[in-house]
Amino acid sequence: MTDNSGVARVMGIDPQEIQEWIESFDAVLKEEGQEAATVLLDRLRSRAQKLGAGPAFTANTPYVNTIPVEKQGVFPGDQEIERRIKSLIRWNALAMVVRANRVDHSIGGHISTYASAATLFEIGFNHFFRGRTDEFEGDTVYLQGHASPGVYSRAFLEGRLSAKQLENFRRELRPDGGLTSYPHPWLMPDFWEYPTVSMGLSPLMAIYQARFNRYLEDRAIKPKTNAKVWAFLGDGETDEPETLGAITLASRENLDNLIFVINCNLQRLDGPVRGNGKIVQELEAAFRGAGWNVIKVLWGSDWDPLFERDVDGLLVKGLGEMVDGEAQKLVVESGAYVRQHVFGTDPRLLKMVENVPDEALRTLRVGGHDPRKVYAAYKSAVEHTGSPTVVLARTIKGYGLGESGEGRNITHQQKKLNEEELREFRSRFGIPINDEQLADTPFYRPTEDSREIQYLRARRQELGGYVPTRKVRSKPLVADHDALFREFLTGSDGREVSTTMAFVGMLRQMLRDPEIGKLVVPIVPDEARTFGMESLFRQVGIYSSRGQLYEPVDQHTLLYYKEAKDGQILEEGITEAGSMASFIAAGSAYATHGINTIPFFIYYSMFGLQRISDFIWAAADMRCRGFLLGGTAGRTTLAGEGLQHQDGNSHILALPIPTLWAYDPAFAYEIAVIIQEGIRRMYKDGESIFYYITVMNEAYAMPSMPPGPEIREGILKGMYKYRASENKKSKLRAQIFGSGAILREALKAQELLEEKYGVAADVWSVTSYKALYYDGINTERWNLLHPAEKARVPYVSQCLSDSPGVLVAATDYLKALPNLVSKWVPRRLAALGTDGFGRSDGREALRNFFEVDSRFITLATLHELLQDGKIEATVVEKAIQDLRIDTEKANPLLT
Ligand SMILES: Cc1ncc(C[n+]2csc(CCOP(=O)(O)OP(=O)(O)O)c2C)c(N)n1
Ligand SMILES: [Mg+2]
DSSP states (O other): OOOOTTGGGOOSSOHHHHHHHHHHHHHHHHHHOHHHHHHHHHHHHHHHHHTTOOOOOOOOOOSSOSSOGGGOOOOOSOHHHHHHHHHHHHHHHHHHHHHHHHHOTTTOOOSHHHHHHHHHHHHIIIIIOOOOOSSOOOOEEEOOGGGHHHHHHHHHHTTSSOHHHHHTBTOTTSTTOOBOSSOOTTTSTTTOOOOOOSTTHHHHHHHHHHHHHHHHHHTTSSOOOOOOEEEEEETGGGGSHHHHHTHHHHHHTTOTTEEEEEEEOSBOSSSBSSTTSOHHHHHHHHHHHTTOEEEEEOBOGGGHHHHHHOTTSHHHHHHHHSOHHHHHHHHHSOHHHHIIIIITTOHHHHHHTTTSOHHHHHTOOBGGGOHHHHHHHHHHHHHOOSSOEEEEEEOOTTTTOGGGTTTOTTGGGOOOOOHHHHHHHHHHTTOOOOHHHHTTOOOOOOOTTSHHHHHHHHHHHHTTSOSSOOOOOOOOOOOOOHHHHHGGGSOOTTOEEOHHHHHHHHHHHHHHOTTTTTTEEEEESSOTTTTTOHHHHHHHOEEOTTOOOSOOTTTTSTTOOOEETTOOBEEOOSOHHHHHHHHHHHHTHHHHTSOOOEEEEEEEGGGSHHHHHHHHHHHHHTTOOSEEEEESOBTTTSOSOOTTTOBSSHHHHTTTOTTEEEEOOOSHHHHHHHHHHHHIIIIISOOOOEEEEEOOOOOEEOOOOOSSHHHHHHHHHTEEEEEOOSOOSOSOEEEEEEOGGGHHHHHHHHHHHHHHHOOEEEEEEEOOHHHHHHHHHHHHHHHHHOTTSOOOOOHHHHHHTTOOSEEEEEOSSOTHHHHTTGGGSSSOEEEEOOOSOOOSSOHHHHHHHTTOSHHHHHHHHHHHHHHTTSSOHHHHHHHHHHTTOOTTOOOTTTO
């Protein structure tokens, strides 16, 4: 096809002259080849620019297929049998949703997404997606979440899922099991690998997955392969900022192992994605601008002869100017409408189609439904080198649903079809189900020896097995790492260090360990210096696929910024979302690659759970393992920064994620115990859990771990008595809970109470309210279900059973955190916490402002004793004076 689409727009130039230029160019192309033609164009462009006549910038190409017919190549499959298979998959996917909806109107599912994606998926399944075998690592495929019925339906034909399972789609709680609505590895751990349904997450995860694969190769942890990462997205999904947010990373890193396929059905849930614009062109410009290889698959083979006749480029121009809202309308309109609106603008165009009947115009196929076009695009994508590829495939939402849904704005939520509509669908796709059976909408699977099943099986065998299949391939670690962590149990000999520094020390040692050293993946979003990690730059290097092409400004220093091709640190720049995507790739490598990489993602704690919680949720769904380190944590411990930075929230935000163990340790030995245990549970015992540990930047002498086996157990279970009062005689008793940096305030309060008020207080380090809370609710649940058996006692109640006195808890997080356990403690619990917006000031001022310092802990303890009638109000009033507490001070929650 010759593209002359600009011709009509050019004013004042003789068409003859234009034709001559074109012919000269064609001659160069023909005789000298493509490279020469490109040089010629480049030279002309530079010349024009120099003379001030540079062409207007455009990142777009005309609205036609990127791959010309001549370069399409042959389709290697049996098109007829593949069409039959696809039709059966369409039918069963539809039947799943229709049947589920009949049983319960509230259940349903989505038909129209898969209806649009069927050819895009099937070409992948039959020709491209390689399974994971012992010899080859396989491709990684992120499938559009709302198209899951189609994926199940294919697995049914493959013999991997039963009709009963299909029957129970979206009814997972049926006694005989069911199928989860969307791709959730947590719920179907042998099937789904990657959760994709929270829109925008999977494109970002796919980019970082592709980069992580390269990282493993560059570090010689896995062999170099040509495995691909495929991500299938919706066009509406591209409005999520995460979708396009990292595309420049993919091109910068030359990720030619990455292929996006965007299902451009021009619709999202409510209506058109860009009614008044063109989403394909918009995406083309964005991806081309970012340096991607863009392949547009817009028109099916039926259009080829029309474009062939379009010598003046009028048709291309017309299609290029038509907004998507109008293009969507063509789908639902008649052939006559198409004739009038696509070809009616110019008599020359009308002439082109004068012999084409209306019906043929109505059913002209778009590119994403044409197997040959899609095949050619994928082939070109997998063969492309040097940059990632995006395939922009034009499809029709609800394809095949006819009047009831095809191209309609309501189609996304279409779950019901009446008998007439079912009959039409059945006939259109040639499903061997007779009219009487239609009302029941049965599933249909041809016999095992049918050509369809044989073909489909043979294709998957050839490609190395079924996709998706999730299988844990890694071998458990064996060492106990006692020696590694032992040095952190003995304190810092009076040296003042922060828990962050202590953690970094552990990380440095872990990186040297013979078993786990290579497996550790430190991940930082441009905060390594904040956390004192710059020494690691030199020790293990920062990963860069290009090595270091420049001499760093600080090369003369010991800790210079060392980038290396086999560097181990993933220094992601300022992207917590991207860093989390790296964490997910590294934290799931035990399944994806059979490699136990252990990610340690350390970040500014406020910008973690608060900012990227949906990714953390997806990590849990994916059964990720590893450690999240919330650095510069605490509302009053991070001094100076203020409202947006000071994190008093994250331990509350960690609560909902079932597999995330959250700790707020105060001392180095606590961190050592937690990390050692985490490595054991995740990488030796194979538990699919991960850890969140807050670390702070307040420096103090780290004590050594108190003796006794109950300490280690207590640290892990959530609390242990750190320092008991030595005063055994006092009648005034208290139990004070401190956590993280606030533990030291509790210890100061213990002294104050003893010295000034004669109160004997024991101090507990509460390392994890979440762990105590989960233990509490689990114990309660067990008791509820076992009324006749001896009731179990929550761990927090056990701890306090022999601990007399009033109960006071102080935390650098919301008061809700200690209050979580208040029902299992033997008496009233007074909670001090940091509810409200942060402030810029020093620690002392902040802890006064938020009322969590030793003075307020003392006051709260005395107040509790007053409530119990153990002391007089005057004592408390006097204390308020002595402690210089301003009773009229601002309320931190309201100011
Ligand atoms: C983060 C997020 N927001 C909203 C939704 C709800 N939702 C599900 S599908 C959908 C429309 C999808 O449109 P598109 O991406 O174009 O995919 P299509 O179904 O058209 O292929 C929406 C809004 C979601 N799944 N995730
Ligand atoms: Mg869409």
